[in-house]
Amino acid sequence: MNEDLLIMIPGPTGLPPEVREALARPQMGHRTPEFAELIADCTAGLQYLFRTTNDLLILTASGTGGMEAAVTNFLSPGDPVLAVSVGNFGERLGAIAETFGADVTWIKSEWGEPADVDLVGRTLAAGTWKALLFTQNETSTSITNPVEELSALARQAGALTIVDAISGMGGTPVLTDEWGLDVVVAGSQKALMLPPGLAFVSVSEKAWLASETATMPRFYFDLKKAKASLEKGQTPYTPNTSLFVALQASLNLIRAKGIENVWRRHAECAQIIRDGVARLGLKPFGDRRYASNVVTAFCPPEGVDPKAIIGHMREKHNILITGAQGAYRGRFLRIGHLGTIDRGQCERVLAALEETLKAART
């Protein structure tokens, strides 16, 4: 185990000492008054993070499990849904809907571009739609979508919004209630500074209504059962108790700082990284007007293999950054800056990148 590794990928992130201490605590029973108190406090803390008074359910699974819950609890096979994809995770959300039998129409942006709001609006207006599926922050391309606009269009069309906010939640504003988002998914290993293993799903009244007639099969990810159990201070199936304890520790840190300050720190660090990358003469990947505050993508210098940069950063500087996924593998690099991120870490990664580029050119 590498104690000093600086993890600069878009999740999992580094863990604060409070979280590591919480993870190491003795085990507890999961059908006890102690656990009931714990889950109630975690739920309230997550509602604060999500900016919502909607129901908030915690699942023992990583983010993709939460995405599956967000689809299968509210849709039926054959339902017409519009899947707006701007990268790898947008593809995944639509693919889940297809796997469970939805009639999916796709609007795909080129990687690096945000959702085409006009096209989404025209398409929604021209048909009848059960739901609009989209990603809030697309980790694979470092693009944050215009969520508020997309949500307004969906509401106008009478469609549910099912939103993957896994990588953005906590690090960037996701104003669930103000923007009228029906189903929002987040995960533990991003701005919450926890190991992967918990997914969070918020559910509006309108979504619960849709759930009544939704026939896609679900068992482990049945949110209605999760809600019924939560009312008794429990989960339907054994929860990852240790990760709940750590979640409470993380939420306490965030609440103590204030969510607006956490967003501000992420925005400042993102700006430092973006400016630094530009100063090193590297071309940003993607539309900068929609640049994400939790991850930055940029192209390697002409003729330099991104893998060599990642390897040198790891071996020489003990810093973990990552490359591009899917069809763009080998085309750009990504630095994650979320969770425990601070100015010092940003400067450390930029200095290391500068040395790495020099080494690559010689």
Next chain:
Amino acid sequence: MNEDLLIMIPGPTGLPPEVREALARPQMGHRTPEFAELIADCTAGLQYLFRTTNDLLILTASGTGGMEAAVTNFLSPGDPVLAVSVGNFGERLGAIAETFGADVTWIKSEWGEPADVDLVGRTLAAGTWKALLFTQNETSTSITNPVEELSALARQAGALTIVDAISGMGGTPVLTDEWGLDVVVAGSQKALMLPPGLAFVSVSEKAWLASETATMPRFYFDLKKAKASLEKGQTPYTPNTSLFVALQASLNLIRAKGIENVWRRHAECAQIIRDGVARLGLKPFGDRRYASNVVTAFCPPEGVDPKAIIGHMREKHNILITGAQGAYRGRFLRIGHLGTIDRGQCERVLAALEETLKAART
């Protein structure tokens, strides 16, 4: 947090110091050579535990998620399956198959009885079956089923065996290959002495063949994708990295002791608990010939509320035991004895129970 609480429920169990230390380690990247080494070692360790050379997949979910994977990857809607239930978890396995559209025929034993092997044999022989579903160790009733006999009957009938071994795996012999079990599910929070949050599924060649034509929808729990990713030292979706690190620590402890010795320790502790409970004049619940070596169920003395016993054990002795579930709520008590269990803990719980019964009678 209660440092000295003795957890004597059938999972989650107490955590050894090696596991707690592992959980607190710094985070790692999940698409790195380090993780590839980790998952390879964990997979080999689990194959040792499962007594199998079959493929072994690790899912970030608790046991019920593994049960869902064990059903949806190998069956299609309409498939005739025989669900043998001897308690709450047998009901759950069959209910998952029903939820995803299988044509389920039930054989249910009275709680406290094992599977009716003769009836299962006659029923299998009288029809055509895609799979036989059953529980290896039924946590809710403290019964271990005659797994080898059930498996032989299923093979004779050409049916796959889909086996929930969540609570028994590691604490009792589950001889996957010797008994010809096709799909076997286990979980992290039982004899493996870990927090909940990982599920393990072994898959035989015959089961993979069935998987080729199985049409139940699955995405997060897609085992074929898990197998393809494992070949690259990864998982399809972000794994609970910290729990993998702890899993390795736990498997190292078990391998160092030898699995036969771990089984023997569980059997000895179970005998101490069963004898002790009898010595206190308490009636065992269920057929003793099939008594589980990881959990013991027994009836409270006439006129004594099980809740009062559980409460007194907790408040006076700092020991967590539990009651009965479902339709049997209030009818019996359960003591879990698995994972870190030793003679000293067994004697502590029996002494506390003796005092508790005295207090209840006065």
